Amino acid sequence: MRIQAGIEQPASVNPVLKSGLQKFKKPKLNIEQLAKDILKGKRSSLSQGITLVESSLPGDKVLAKQIIQECLPYAGNSIRIGITGVPGVGKSTFIEAFGNYLIQKGKKVAVLAIDPSSKRTKGSILGDKTRMESLSVNPDAFIRPSASAGTLGGVARKTRETITLCEASGFDVILVETVGVGQSEIAVAQIVDFFLLLMLAGSGDELQGIKRGIMEMADMILINKADGDNTSKADLARREFENALHLFPALENNWTPIVRTASALYSTGIEGTWETINEYIRLTKENGHFMLKRSRQSGEILRERIESALMDDFYNDPELKEKLKSTSKEIERGNLSPYDAADELLEIYLDKKNK
């Protein structure tokens, strides 16, 4: 059934769909049929659904909402794994080795990416054509490039909705790669069950790209490139990280973050990684933290989405925009407390609202 393997093309580079949208305006889509086909595991339908989710056209947004609505009751049954690490750590080599291993174990694997900074039309996963060659031709793998650039919140939303569609379509392991740096790790942590940080042996320079706080978010640290001359260095790094994690307070879910070594290139440490993830899933499903985490994530998403919309509405008010400029200067000069400044701005805004 899944004959159309390989890397999925986003709408922007799919000439058929593009001309369809442009020439004939919105072609009447049968959402119910599309949902049924997604549930049956039809790849082209899954791609079409994701394209809707990623679209910024108002009409598409309505359809996207419907398709999400149809798929939601059938979603949620995958293990969602976030994978991060600085450029050069070997993320794609690892995902390829790990993905192929999981497929051998009978899993269906979807690979998504969060990259709000991406300006490449083909999305980041496609940026390097040699990436994930063997995984991309595997019919049990589904690789979807990152949605085109946008706000982090927007990209995270699209990725999470894409997870819903992939799960409804029968994928049981979802790998979400962070391609950007900094804030995107936090966005990924909010939509996955397990957070894997890839590292290299040797500290210092290699860490520059990792935001402070990321290490404490990791459920597992994997020291990659533990091969050849690098093996003993990697082992030393593993012990160092173990000692460091040991100093951190225990996690609420009773999980102790694990440090392992791997060589994605030689496919060592791959099985151990999967075992660790399974131990985590087993533990957290037993103590209830697996579902608790997902439920909290939903709550956080709801809250953050409301927050950002309210803040946008406030900061886009022309009168407040003007006032904010002078206010900021006064704060900077030390003539106005930021609390009093906020109170003044809020009075203007809320007065208008309650008129």
Next chain:
Amino acid sequence: MRIQAGIEQPASVNPVLKSGLQKFKKPKLNIEQLAKDILKGKRSSLSQGITLVESSLPGDKVLAKQIIQECLPYAGNSIRIGITGVPGVGKSTFIEAFGNYLIQKGKKVAVLAIDPSSKRTKGSILGDKTRMESLSVNPDAFIRPSASAGTLGGVARKTRETITLCEASGFDVILVETVGVGQSEIAVAQIVDFFLLLMLAGSGDELQGIKRGIMEMADMILINKADGDNTSKADLARREFENALHLFPALENNWTPIVRTASALYSTGIEGTWETINEYIRLTKENGHFMLKRSRQSGEILRERIESALMDDFYNDPELKEKLKSTSKEIERGNLSPYDAADELLEIYLDKKNK
């Protein structure tokens, strides 16, 4: 001039002021005179100013704003140090030793506390009467208990405004102790220049009270109780923490967090702590990060205050409150995406506003 030494009493336990407020309603306060007296270093005026800042009476809020406004141009010249650590780590013994040392060096030291959870009427610093005995009678020290319980944001605001008044009144070192656990460290980090984490030798259990992420916020870790049999254990802990911090990425301000040992009880390690803080101040003043941090803190405070007021306005809307209940259930059941739920709620709210 500073004859009225000792621990300041908050308004709630000051019977004179209390009856003044209640019996005669608002006694006409000459704010200009009060500000002048604060600037002259008059302790009773400083206490009166802080009482205004801490008051939740609407009339007092207006006066508080005026007094802050008068003092702001003369504030900002202290070193603001946040001090945190789990209960039992020896925070008050350390603050007493450190405060007395600073006063010997010719400094004027104010000790404040952030404790949103405090339900003790006398404030947390007064909770234990034996605390800071020698410091509390020193005329160059000013110890102010935490404002009475409230939201963390509210308590942080009062503490920051109290810092402004203390600075205007000539205090050059402000020690802000976190008494609560969890979020209060983040609130403190937002109003101080330097963040000191007190720890004990031996990891594990002692760390339970420390929130994950706090260690990465620390500019310095001080292993306390490095005395007697504990000395070598403390040294080992110091090396462990040094190794752990070494694995963290460098700070933007070029500062490398320092780990030291101390015995607050025997007053060892106190001078070294002050040296480290001075090195930090020198470095960050040279590279501009000292003022940059303060300026960013003001920006964050402005933003967070606006955010929390907008969120309050949203979540207190009776219609939305009702709708949120059913919506949350639908999300929980997996029938509704939190994004779509947020969109629906926002539409109701913003429609009303723009009517």
